[in-house]
Amino acid sequence: MLGKYTLAYSVGVADEIFKALADPTRRKILDELTERPGQTLFEICSRLSMKHQLGMSRQAVSQHLAVLEAAGLVESRREGRYKFHDLNTAPLKRIAERWTRPDGQESRP
Numbered sequence: 001m002l003g004k005y006t007l008a009y010s011v012g013v014a015d016e017i018f019k020a021l022a023d024p025t026r027r028k029i030l031d032e033l034t035e036r037p038g039q040t041l042f043e044i045c046s047r048l049s050m051k052h053q054l055g056m057s058r059q060a061v062s063q064h065l066a067v068l069e070a071a072g073l074v075e076s077r078r079e080g081r082y083k084f085h086d087l088n089t090a091p092l093k094r095i096a097e098r099w100t101r102p103d104g105q106e107s108r109p
Contacts, residue, residue, distance in 0.1 A: 013072070014098070017091050020071035026064050028052050030073060033087040040082055041065070 020026055025048075032047050033039060039047070045061050048054040065085060068074035072091040077084050 013091070014095055016071040017073065017095060020067050020073055023064070023067075025054065025056070026068055028054070029061070029064055029068065030087060033074065033085060037086045038084045040084060044085065 021030075028048060029044060032044060032051075036043075036047075041058055041062060044065070045056065045058055048056060048061065065074060065076075069076060073088055075086050075088045077086070
């Protein structure tokens with residue numbers, strides 16, 4: 001059984017995920033990280049500009065990445081002076097599991 005704190009925390013995290021996914025630019029960033037994991041900010045900016053004709057500043061893309069990281073959808077790692085970004089699908093799986101029922105189980109009236 002979930003306690004009130006656990007339930008409130010999981011709902012708050014879900015809200016952050018939905019907020020992050022609500023923006024089309026952030027969804028494009030996730031698409032790019034799905035296609036090519038481990039990109040730097042420069043690479044993400046270049047791909048958004050070339051593939052999606054999005055002329056955004058590095059600062060704007062960095063802010064979008066910060067929202068995605070806060071939601072747990074993007075993880076970053078530093079190697080020397082470079083920071084690499086990767087997609088993390090675990091939060092999406094937790095959200096999907098929230099509303100799925102085991103096969104054969106019917107909803108209650």
